[in-house]
Amino acid sequence: xxxxxxxxxxxxxxxxxxxxxxxxxxxxxxxxxxxxxxxxxxxxxxxxxxxxxxxxxxxxxxxxxxxxxxxxxxxxxxxxxxxxxxxxxxxxxxxxxxxxxxxxxxxxxxxxxxxxxxxxxxxxxxxxxxxxxxxxxxxxxxxxxxxxxxxxxxxxxxxxxxxxxxxxxxxxxxxxxxxxxxxxxxxxxxxxxxxxxxxxxxxxxxxxxxxxxxxxxxxxxxxxxxxxxxxxxxxxxxxxxxxxxxxxxxxxxxxxxxxxxxxxxxxxxxxxxxxxx
Ligand code: ATR
Numbered sequence: 001x002x003x004x005x006x007x008x009x010x011x012x013x014x015x016x017x018x019x020x021x022x023x024x025x026x027x028x029x030x031x032x033x034x035x036x037x038x039x040x041x042x043x044x045x046x047x048x049x050x051x052x053x054x055x056x057x058x059x060x061x062x063x064x065x066x067x068x069x070x071x072x073x074x075x076x077x078x079x080x081x082x083x084x085x086x087x088x089x090x091x092x093x094x095x096x097x098x099x100x101x102x103x104x105x106x107x108x109x110x111x112x113x114x115x116x117x118x119x120x121x122x123x124x125x126x127x128x129x130x131x132x133x134x135x136x137x138x139x140x141x142x143x144x145x146x147x148x149x150x151x152x153x154x155x156x157x158x159x160x161x162x163x164x165x166x167x168x169x170x171x172x173x174x175x176x177x178x179x180x181x182x183x184x185x186x187x188x189x190x191x192x193x194x195x196x197x198x199x200x201x202x203x204x205x206x207x208x209x210x211x212x213x214x215x216x217x218x219x220x221x222x223x224x225x226x227x228x229x230x231x232x233x234x235x236x237x238x239x240x241x242x243x244x245x246x247x248x249x250x251x252x253x254x255x256x257x258x259x260x261x262x263x264x265x266x267x268x269x270x271x272x273x274x275x276x277x
Pocket of ligand 1: 122123124125126127128146147148149151187188189190
């Protein structure tokens with residue numbers, strides 16, 4: 001019998017997750033199917049109730065339902081810490097958040113180990129929350145910068161409350177060089193397609209030569225910020241690896257089989273080039 005998993009969100013038409021997961025199922029010889037279900041906000045309950053009723057093993061959850069999902073499953077420690085569920089297992093009605101592992105696993109895959117390292121996270125949305133939590137758990141010394149400072153402060157208060165995160169400061173962009181981070185992580189949407197000329201790094205501050213930058217944006221594959229870092233002699237990584245690895249983490253959770261990360265990466269890359277965004 002074919003097993004089913006899928007993605008719920010609104011909209012979901014441009015998601016590359018179905019391509020990535022279906023390629024992975026095929027590669028490891030599993031008779032599984034991953035489909036995308038667009039659920040309008042007025043019937044959000046159906047996003048979580050109907051797939052289970054129809055025998056789905058689990059779900060990925062995307063915008064705007066990652067918070068709503070908390071009400072329909074038992075969130076694990078990660079989902080509680082982030083305040084958002086992106087992966088559900090209906091076999092035990094639990095929800096987790098694989099963005100944290102996706103990010104940290106991808107750093108490690110690039111030989112970046114953050115314990116005792118100074119890291120700046122730019123942003124204060126859901127992506128930044130996953131980054132701060134993951135980095136803090138790994139023992140990094142983290143500072144946050146956000147356009148709206150109060151949002152960064154609120155994010156840290158919530159992370160302290162939900163996960164005991166402590167010792168993370170909020171700094172200003174102008175102080176970024178004084179803080180001398182080894183790694184800078186962009187968790188904002190600045191530079192994302194179609195606004196590809198925008199950079200999260202201010203044009204009037206020069207990029208230090210030995211910086212390592214991680215940009216969670218994967219469309220485009222190389223952002224303006226990444227170009228600036230590379231032009232200064234630094235090392236810059238785009239966000240596709242994180243996207244693939246959060247998917248790989250969900251894949252292993254559902255199937256109990258090690259995810260074919262390379263296959264998923266290629267499928268994600270070709271889906272990105274064929275989708276007209
Ligand atoms: P997500 O959940 O994907 O992280 P989000 O909650 O919409 O998305 O957060 C977007 C992040 O990008 C925020 O940190 C936002 O800054 P504000 O909190 O000040 O809104 C940041 N961002 C978006 N557009 C920006 C811009 N033009 N300049 C600077 N930061 C921007």
